[in-house]
Amino acid sequence: MFTMINFFIKTILVLLVLVLSFISCSDEVIQPLEKDEAYNLQFPSYFPKMTFDTSINPVTKNGVELGRKLFYEGRLSRNNTISCGFCHIQENAFTHHGHTVSHGVDDRIGIRNAPPIQNMAFLKRYMWDGVIHNLNEQPISPITDVNEMDSSIPEAISKIKDDQKYKKLFREAYGDETITGERILKALSQFMASLISADSKYDRFRLGKEQLTSTEAQGMALFGQKCASCHSGELFTDESFRNTGLYYNTEFKDAGRYRVTLNQVDWMKFRVPSLRNVEYTAPYMHDGRFYTLEAVLNFYSDQVEDNANLDPQLKQNGHIGIAMNSQEKQSIIAFLKTLSDKSFISNPKFAE
Structure with a gap:
C-alpha cells in the first residue's frame, strides 16, 4: 500500500514540475509577431521594367514603414537636425x-539641387553625376x-540602437531587433522604391x-519634336549624361x-532628370539656377553656350539651342503640367 501511495505522490510531483516548467517557459516566449506581408508596388503596364x-x-x-520612419529621422545626421525628409519635401515631389x-547641418551649403525622389525603382543610376x-x-x-548630414552609419546606429520603438520596428521588419547598417539602408531603399508617381493627368490620358x-x-x-530626344519614355528621361550649354x-x-570619371569628355555633363512632377520641383537644373519653367525654356531657346562638349542635339541645322517661339513655350509648359501627380504629393502613406 505504501508503495502505491509513493507512486501516486511521485506521479503528482512530476506532473506538478512539468506544469510549473511549462508556465515558466510560457512567460519567456516572445509573443508572435504580426505576419509581415509583401508590399505591392503598383505601376502602369507602360512603365519601364x-x-x-x-x-x-x-x-x-x-520594411517600408521602417524606411519611412528612418527617412524622417533627424538622428541620422551628426547634430540630429537633418533628416532625408528635410531636403526632400513631399509636397514638392520630395525636393527642397x-x-x-x-542645405545641411550647421547651415552648410551643398553644391547641387536636391533632385526629386520618385519612381526610383525604375532607374539605373542616381545622383546628378550617376555615381x-x-x-x-x-x-x-x-x-x-x-x-549634408555629416554622419556615418556606425554613428547613426549608436543613436537609435536602444530606442524601443526602433527595436520593435526592426523586429517586425527583419525578425529580430538587431540594427545594422545594411538593414537601415535596405529599409530606406524600400521606402524610396514605394514612392511611385503614376497618377497624373498624362497617365489618365494614357x-x-x-x-x-x-x-x-x-x-x-x-x-x-523638341525635347523627347533626351526626355524620352514614360519617365521622361533617357538617363543619359549631357552637356546642355550651362x-x-x-x-x-x-x-x-567629370567629378566621377575625371574624363574631359564628361566635363559639365549631368544626368537628364525625369520631368514628372516638374511643376512642383523648382528651382531647376543641377544648381537650381532657374526658378521657373519659362526661364528654363528661355535658356534652351536663347542662352545655350556653345562649347566643345555641347550635346549634338543642341547644335543642329546651324542653330545653338532649341528653336522655340513664345507660344510654343507656353504650349510645352501646359503639357509639362499634365505630368503633375497631386495624389503623389499628398499621399499620407509617404508623409512623416
Missing part, C-alpha cells in the same frame, strides 16, 4: 523647394556628406480616362560627370 532587385531586398509592408542647392548604381547604397551619400486640352495636346506634340558655376565648382 523595374530595376530594383526585390530578390536581394524584398519590399514588405513593415525654394533652395537652389541642398550611385544601386538604390540600396544611395542613402550612404547624403548621410556621410560633410555638407489610360483613356481623360482628354488633354488642345493646348496640352499641341504641347505634347511640340515636346515630342556655364560653369564658379561658386560650386561642379563639373558634373
